[in-house]
Every structure is written in C-alpha cells, then in structure tokens.
Amino acid sequence: MTSDEATLARLMRSSQAGDAVAYRQLLGLAAPLLMRWFRRKVAPADLDDLVQDTLLAVHQRRASWDPSRPFLPWLAAIARYRWVDRLRRASVRNHDALFDDIAVESGEAALIGRLGCDRLLALLPPAQAAAIRAVKIEGLSVIEAAGQLRQSESMVKVNVHRGLKRLAALVDEDV
C-alpha cells in the first residue's frame, strides 16, 4: 500500500469511524514518513521517541482532522508541533543534540518540502537560523558554533533561544 494523500485520507476517515485495521495500516504508513523526516531533524537517540510521541499525538487528536481537508498537511502540522516542542524542551534542558546527517534521498526531499521545516528555518533571521542549524541540528557545541559562525558564545546562546521561540510562534504559518 502506498502512502499517497488519497490512501492516507481514506484510511484516516475509516480510522475516525473506529476501523482498527485501517488505523493500523495508517499508522504503519505514517511511521516511516515521520521517521524519514525526523531523521534529518533530531539526534538519532531521540528519533524513536519523537516518532512515538507524534503517533500518540495523532491518536489523541485524530478528531481534529477535518475529512473534507487533505491529510498530509494535518500530519505535517502535528509532526512539526511535536518537533518544535521537543526542541524547546531540549533547549530548556540545555541539551545539545547530536546529529548524524544522512544524505537526502530521492522522494524525501519532496516530503521535507511538504512538511516545510527547512522553509520554516528560512523565515528566521539568518543569525538565529544559523545558530539553530549549528547547535541543534549539526550538533556542534556552543564554542564550536561560535567559532564557525563568528558570533560570541553568549550571542550563539541568545540566537538559539530567540530562534526557537520564534520558530514555535511560526510553526503554523509556513506553507
């Protein structure tokens, strides 16, 4: 079964009606989509947790999907909200995520474009986006990021903090 919009929307409609088989198929198709997307966004150690967290959110909030609207933008919004929430919590814990940058695969680029996270980062001021990419996505330490970005260490921290705050506010604005 393919994870195209029509199939996913049909399965979600059946899931809202209580069809356990359709729901299991839907989750089975959504999980690899989320896994591929999140793989470029979080540390490998956090990947499973984030996918599970998002699937739980899908389960708890499934009534919020309007059957007259497309499914993938809804899934993308839920996924992005969980991702930003995790980044924010990680920021509070001052935990620098490690990141294993896997090459973009064919098909994945379209998915990422659809989910719009890179475009979301592009909406931030360049200094904030660069600090988040360096520290939160590429896994550099604050000292390494400061050297690479030619910002002071405190400026890197401020840019990460402000960028994440702005990112959270932007989470539902991007196309």
Add this chain to the structure above:
Amino acid sequence: MTEFTPNPQLEALMDRLAVNVRPVQPLDDRPTMLVLATVLLVIATLMMAWLGLRADLMAGQPHPMFLLRSGTLTLLGIISAAAVLSQAHPGVGRNRQSWGQGWKAAAAMALLFPLSGAVMAFDQPDHAMAMASAASGWECLRMSLLTASLCAMPLVWHLRRGAPVAPERAGLLVGLATGSLGALAYNLHCPFNSMVYTGLWYGVAVGGATVAGRLIVPRLIRW
C-alpha cells in the same frame, strides 16, 4: 530511499493504538459557533434588561456612529471567531488561506476608530479630556471584558478538543474575537457617539481583551 526498519517498540505501540481505537466524531465548528452566539445573545439581553437600550435604538432611529461601530465590531468578532475555530484543525499552510488572514484585514479596519479618535483628540483636547474621564468609560470596559470572558469559554473549550499548533496566535485571536463581541454587546447600551470616546474606550476594551487572551489562553490550550 532508505528502507524503513520496523522497531519492535514502535510496532507494539501502533498495535496497541489500533486495538484501542474508538470511533470519534470529527470536530465540528458549527456547534461551538452556535453556543458562542447563544452566550452572546443571552448576555446582551441581560445587559439590556439591566442597563437599558440606547435611546436612538428605542426610537428606531439609530445614529450613524452606532451603525458603523456595530458593523465593525460584528465583522471583527465573527471573522476572528472563525479564525479561532480554524486553529483547532491544524494544517501546514492553512493560515495562508481563508480565515487565516482575514482577521488581520478586519483588525486593520477596526484600527481606524482609535486612529481617528486620536486625531480628533488632538484637535479637540477639552472634549478628549471629558471623554477620557467619563465614568461610563470604565463601565464600558468592565462590561465588555466580563462579556468577553464568558464568550471565551466555548472557544477555549473548542481549542482544547482540537489540536492548536500555534497556541499564542490562537490565544490572541480568542481575545480579539471575544473582546469585539463583548464591546458589541455593551454598544447596544452605550449612549456615546463620540469618535474620541469610541476610539479610546472601545479600543482599550478590545485591545485589553486581545492582550489578556494572548497571555492567558495559551496556558489553557497547550497540549
């Protein structure tokens, strides 16, 4: 494309969720809009029974300022309330569509009142001072905010049942919508037709409710 490697823990979670799936009714905006309209109608009726209707309305000859104010507040209230309801159904890119942007245009139009009021206040400082110190201004503020608080309940309840992914924006919209509706209800009693009065006291009521919504509501709807 990388093969998806099934993870036993993830598979177990999906199995468990599927076994426990129950039918759910897709979240419908219309009942909430109906409850909101009912709450507003009841409050406006009680307020009119207590404070009384404007004299020009009693005479069946509404003043142009009343009509302009009512129209603006009604439009702003309805468009913002619709934007609040749509916040319960997330979707990447949805804010660029329909209600996602309409409230901004309505708010910009409504801003003409405080702006015009400020210009006229510079021109007529004595009148502005009189309007600013009008005792009924505080009543306008109090009654509008009280009505706004009650109108906010069904909207917050709706958002809690949905999946708002921008809680700050949703909170701001709740405040804007309910502040406008609260001011609309009090407007049926308010005897003033001054642009300065309208710009100041109605502006403070709607602005105050918007700020309060932005600060309070996100804590109630975050998930």
